[in-house]
Amino acid sequence: MRHGKYPLIVTFLVPPVLLYVVFVVSPYLQTFQISTTSWLGYSAEADPVGLANFTALLHDGRVWNALKNNAVLLAVVPVLTITLGLFFSTMLSMGGRKGRAGVTGVRGTAVYRMVYFFPQVLSVVIIALLWKEVYHPNSGLLNGALRAVGLPAPTWLGDPRTAFWCVLAVMVWSNVGFYVVLFGAAMSAIPRDIYEAVLLDGASRWTTLRRITIPLLWDTVQVAWIYLAIAALDGFILIQQMTNGGPNFSSDVIGLRMYETAFGSESKFGYASAIGVVLFFLTLSVAVLALRTARRDRIEYS
Amino acid sequence: MNRRDILRRTAAAGLLATPAAGLLAGCATGGGGDDDKGETYKGTKSEQNPLGVKEDAPLEVVIFNGGFGEDYAKAHEAMYKEKYPKAEIKHSATQEINKTLQPRFVDGTPPDVVNNSGAGQIDFNGLVSQNAIADLRELLDAPSLDVPGKTVRDTLLPGAVEVGSYDGNFLVLNYTYTAYGIWHSTKLFGERGWQYAKTWDEHIALCKQIKAAGIAPWTYAGKHPRYMSWPLIATAIKFGGPSVATAIDNLEPNAWKSDAMKTAADAWYQIVKDKYILDGSPGLDHVQSQTAWCQGKAAFISCGSWLENEQKKVTPEGFNMTIQPTPSLGSGDKLPFEALRGTAGEPFMVPAKAKNLAGGLEYFRVMLSKKGAQDFTRKVSSLTVVAGSTEGVELPFGLDTVVKALDASGSNGFNWVYNNYYRKLERELVDAACGEFFSGRTSPADFLDQCQKGADSIAQDSSIKKYKRTA
Numbered sequence: 001m002r003h004g005k006y007p008l009i010v011t012f013l014v015p016p017v018l019l020y021v022v023f024v025v026s027p028y029l030q031t032f033q034i035s036t037t038s039w040l041g042y043s044a045e046a047d048p049v050g051l052a053n054f055t056a057l058l059h060d061g062r063v064w065n066a067l068k069n070n071a072v073l074l075a076v077v078p079v080l081t082i083t084l085g086l087f088f089s090t091m092l093s094m095g096g097r098k099g100r101a102g103v104t105g106v107r108g109t110a111v112y113r114m115v116y117f118f119p120q121v122l123s124v125v126i127i128a129l130l131w132k133e134v135y136h137p138n139s140g141l142l143n144g145a146l147r148a149v150g151l152p153a154p155t156w157l158g159d160p161r162t163a164f165w166c167v168l169a170v171m172v173w174s175n176v177g178f179y180v181v182l183f184g185a186a187m188s189a190i191p192r193d194i195y196e197a198v199l200l201d202g203a204s205r206w207t208t209l210r211r212i213t214i215p216l217l218w219d220t221v222q223v224a225w226i227y228l229a230i231a232a233l234d235g236f237i238l239i240q241q242m243t244n245g246g247p248n249f250s251s252d253v254i255g256l257r258m259y260e261t262a263f264g265s266e267s268k269f270g271y272a273s274a275i276g277v278v279l280f281f282l283t284l285s286v287a288v289l290a291l292r293t294a295r296r297d298r299i300e301y302s
Numbered sequence: 303m304n305r306r307d308i309l310r311r312t313a314a315a316g317l318l319a320t321p322a323a324g325l326l327a328g329c330a331t332g333g334g335g336d337d338d339k340g341e342t343y344k345g346t347k348s349e350q351n352p353l354g355v356k357e358d359a360p361l362e363v364v365i366f367n368g369g370f371g372e373d374y375a376k377a378h379e380a381m382y383k384e385k386y387p388k389a390e391i392k393h394s395a396t397q398e399i400n401k402t403l404q405p406r407f408v409d410g411t412p413p414d415v416v417n418n419s420g421a422g423q424i425d426f427n428g429l430v431s432q433n434a435i436a437d438l439r440e441l442l443d444a445p446s447l448d449v450p451g452k453t454v455r456d457t458l459l460p461g462a463v464e465v466g467s468y469d470g471n472f473l474v475l476n477y478t479y480t481a482y483g484i485w486h487s488t489k490l491f492g493e494r495g496w497q498y499a500k501t502w503d504e505h506i507a508l509c510k511q512i513k514a515a516g517i518a519p520w521t522y523a524g525k526h527p528r529y530m531s532w533p534l535i536a537t538a539i540k541f542g543g544p545s546v547a548t549a550i551d552n553l554e555p556n557a558w559k560s561d562a563m564k565t566a567a568d569a570w571y572q573i574v575k576d577k578y579i580l581d582g583s584p585g586l587d588h589v590q591s592q593t594a595w596c597q598g599k600a601a602f603i604s605c606g607s608w609l610e611n612e613q614k615k616v617t618p619e620g621f622n623m624t625i626q627p628t629p630s631l632g633s634g635d636k637l638p639f640e641a642l643r644g645t646a647g648e649p650f651m652v653p654a655k656a657k658n659l660a661g662g663l664e665y666f667r668v669m670l671s672k673k674g675a676q677d678f679t680r681k682v683s684s685l686t687v688v689a690g691s692t693e694g695v696e697l698p699f700g701l702d703t704v705v706k707a708l709d710a711s712g713s714n715g716f717n718w719v720y721n722n723y724y725r726k727l728e729r730e731l732v733d734a735a736c737g738e739f740f741s742g743r744t745s746p747a748d749f750l751d752q753c754q755k756g757a758d759s760i761a762q763d764s765s766i767k768k769y770k771r772t773a
Contacts, residue, residue, distance in 0.1 A: 038765060041430040042407040042424065158524045158585030158741065246525065247584065247737040263400050264725035267428030268765065270387025
């Protein structure tokens with residue numbers, strides 16, 4: 001049957017690869033080409049300007065400001081999301097200690113699992129609108145609660161000191177559920193007898209998590225890390241819907257800068273493409289770095 | 303197959319794919335120069351047909367589906383069809399003008415009429431500098447469709463042509479007539495015995511009184527704080543004369559730091575300093591702030607004359623919203639209290655590469671006929687740039703106050719257009735500065751400084767085409 005292998009592979013691979021080339025690879029290449037022009041987007045002529053867009057980028061304070069915010073997202077969002085995700089999924093699959101013997105989750109695990117997954121079912125735009133109302137300075141849930149207990153009520157999205165962090169919190173909130181499920185699934189692949197042995201040895205929950213669960217989950221955590229790092233370099237939809245980068249550019253991100261430059265307040269497609277190219281290399285380097293630094297020996301159960 | 307093999311093969315596949323992708327890339331921007339994609343439709347000019355419309359040529363109209371909806375346009379299309387029964391009209395409406403039409407502009411096959419408006423508006427500076435819009439002057443000199451003995455130009459309100467002109471070419475037909483001012487509810491004011499103040503000192507005194515009554519004097523759209531730049535600049539223009547606006551529009555050095563702007567910013571700072579603004583306003587968007595105002599939580603709000611239509615669903619019965627000009631700073635003002643910012647808005651254009659260019663112009667002639675304009679005013683409760691379009695139309699309360707305010711303002715009316723020339727300057731830069739200023743985080747001097755820096759950054763950007771106006 002060996003001779004029949006190639007036709008099969010070709011039939012299955014050619015259509016998706018072709019689609020990928022047409023809809024993903026070719027726009028990417030085009031972006032590279034457009035980034036070296038001063039194209040304004042509404043005529044067929046684009047004047048080549050060499051690397052002028054990139055030198056302009058280097059001196060564009062707004063772009064640097066946006067990149068700074070993305071750097072903060074990159075540093076905070078993955079760590080927070082993975083920590084919370086690990087914590088919740090541990091509690092759900094092996095947090096229960098009292099009562100029956102054996103390894104079980106906390107009471108009501110099934111309900112929690114569902115509730116955590118809710119944000120994942122909603123579209124990002126809905127999440128943004130929902131939280132915009134939660135953060136509403138006068139009639140929002142958050143300030144309502146704060147006022148009820150006599151605390152001051154900030155303007156949240158209207159204050160440059162808090163706006164960015166408010167969106168960051170939503171970003172973590174909307175991502176955690178997925179990773180709870182992901183880590184939960186990975187944990188169920190860990191043989192139960194390991195945990196039973198650990199239990200017999202009298203290890204605390206914390207030690208179990210640190211010494212047993214995380215090392216055995218490392219592959220999954222690594223994947224989560226890369227996904228979240230890429231998400232942190234984006235953040236466009238939430239920011240655009242909730243603050244549109246404001247107040248005073250305090251919550252700007254690079255994706256929004258690119259959008260505003262091409263479709264928003266200007267139509268500089270050449271310059272926006274240059275931002276896109278920079279973002280492409282940033283994402284690529286972050287992904288490679290995350291893979292490299294997180295590399296460890298793989299453990300296989302046999 | 304080991305890993306190295308796979309890598310080698312993918313690399314080879316990549317090399318093969320590159321030229322193919324290069325060909326694909328060619329179709330987005332390349333191909334410049336072939337202007338003669340298909341023929342354009344031309345008819346013979348005559349007295350009945352001054353623009354030379356080919357009577358059976360199809361006409362494609364794209365409408366921004368926003369606050370005005372699309373029904374008014376369908377009515378205009380029916381009027382066009384009445385005149386040219388053989389013409390096929392293709393109508394479509396969208397909220398995303400730029401994303402829908404960008405590929406068609408690049409391809410050289412744009413529609414014949416575009417209502418370039420809304421948040422997805424295509425930046426006019428970009429369009430004009432790429433020569434993508436047709437000159438409409440031929441339309442202005444054509445006779446009006448239903449006002450005998452007058453050209454289209456003669457039927458328009460003052461200022462309508464200037465707003466759509468770039469370097470002397472009339473490129474953009476702004477169809478509606480919009481007034482910008484300060485709004486209040488005469489019901490609320492009547493119940494409380496308050497009177498709208500004509501001078502700034504009285505205004506501040508009134509604010510004090512309103513605040514003492516437990517109502518916030520002001521609110522504004524904190525997410526779009528540029529709404530507050532309108533009354534501030536208006537105050538400056540009334541104080542220093544229309545040259546204040548010309549300097550700003552022409553990006554003159556330190557135009558934002560003129561004495562008039564300084565005086566106006568200092569005056570407006572009073573409402574910030576004395577906390578005459580509804581708590582939490584910096585965190586509200588335009589709908590939220592306007593709704594708070596309609597609920598009587600604040601007394602004043604700055605907006606254009608679309609406010610009444612936009613708030614239709616939440617305005618209480620008998621609220622009676624009323625527009626008023628900004629208060630005068632003092633007797634030294636160059637313009638009287640009644641002077642109001644009135645300007646043509648809601649832009650329409652005919653792309654330069656439209657196949658049925660003459661038909662597009664003719665469609666504008668239908669819109670600008672008395673019948674077309676009156677139908678618009680009746681359908682969407684908004685004024686048009688056509689003089690007398692309100693005749694025989696019963697206006698809602700707020701719009702009626704707009705008409706009266708514009709009448710009172712008369713030849714003292716003023717306007718600025720830097721927001722049309724340089725969309726980014728108002729939408730991003732002045733917007734951000736207003737956000738800082740009206741939330742009390744910067745001083746008047748810092749505010750003007752930030753605006754000036756924004757204007758300077760536009761002036762220094764050689765990739766942005768610059769425009770000048772004289773008056």
